[in-house]
Amino acid sequence: MTLQAWMAAGYAEKNMKKEASKRSVEPDLTIRGVTVFRGLVPSEVQRALVDDLREVVASAPLFRPETARGQKMSVRMTSAGSVGWVSDRRGYRYQELHPSGLPWPQIPPRALEIWRTVSGSDRLPDSCLVNFYDADARMGLHQDRDEADLTEPVVSVSLGDEALFRLGNLTRGGSTQSVWLRSGDVVVLAGEARLIHHGIDRLRPGSSTLLPQGGRINLTLRVAR
Numbered sequence: 001m002t003l004q005a006w007m008a009a010g011y012a013e014k015n016m017k018k019e020a021s022k023r024s025v026e027p028d029l030t031i032r033g034v035t036v037f038r039g040l041v042p043s044e045v046q047r048a049l050v051d052d053l054r055e056v057v058a059s060a061p062l063f064r065p066e067t068a069r070g071q072k073m074s075v076r077m078t079s080a081g082s083v084g085w086v087s088d089r090r091g092y093r094y095q096e097l098h099p100s101g102l103p104w105p106q107i108p109p110r111a112l113e114i115w116r117t118v119s120g121s122d123r124l125p126d127s128c129l130v131n132f133y134d135a136d137a138r139m140g141l142h143q144d145r146d147e148a149d150l151t152e153p154v155v156s157v158s159l160g161d162e163a164l165f166r167l168g169n170l171t172r173g174g175s176t177q178s179v180w181l182r183s184g185d186v187v188v189l190a191g192e193a194r195l196i197h198h199g200i201d202r203l204r205p206g207s208s209t210l211l212p213q214g215g216r217i218n219l220t221l222r223v224a225r
């Protein structure tokens with residue numbers, strides 16, 4: 001059985017308990033156009049993904065991006081794919097090389113399977129951002145608009161400790177809504193939701209045993225170019 005079929009089967013079984021008629025992979029929750037697939041990634045696959053990411057980080061070490069103003073971000077990052085996201089005193093951008101000067105490693109096939117399962121896109125992502133949050137890390141409200149084709153979705157995979165995800169609006173300010181993301185949850189940002197402001201307020205340290213030292217990893221798969 002392929003990973004995709006396995007996820008769909010496991011997910012369908014879980015969904016059937018709630019709604020007997022639904023057999024396909026359907027989102028559990030839609031907030032402000034953002035779709036959340038709760039626990040889509042089975043725990044075995046989560047563990048395998050963490051192993052994949054250990055290899056990614058071994059060849060493309062995590063770094064703390066610096067803003068153009070010289071502030072270090074609290075989240076540590078790296079990427080896989082033909083391009084990766086970097087930020088330094090020169091600004092932020094996608095580029096073909098890790099700050100070390102080496103090319104980024106390949107996107108783990110298991111991550112691509114998740115994209116195929118939920119994205120609804122004909123394309124494959126060319127960039128997989130890997131964000132690592134320790135207990136104190138956060139990410140302020142922002143938009144993702146550095147990608148060339150904003151009609152392509154973004155797919156996020158949460159691994160490890162739970163995180164409070166905040167959703168705002170297409171413009172700055174206004175009301176927000178929050179949702180806790182748990183290990184194995186997959187979020188799809190497509191259509192109008194693609195340009196919504198969003199961020200991570202805080203973790204719930206110790207809420208998952210997936211990562212031996214705790215913390216949270218978020219993968220975001222994107223078509224950057």
Ligand code: MD3
Pocket residue numbers: 034129131139144154156187189193194195196197198199200218220
């Ligand atoms: C909503 N990461 O890397 S993932 C990011 O959990 C980022 O690390 C957060 O925001 C994290 O840019 C949130 C979920 C996510 C990703 C992209 C989005 C939500 C989004 C793009 C548009 C709207």
Ligand code: FE
Pocket residue numbers: 142143144198
């Ligand atoms: Fe973002």
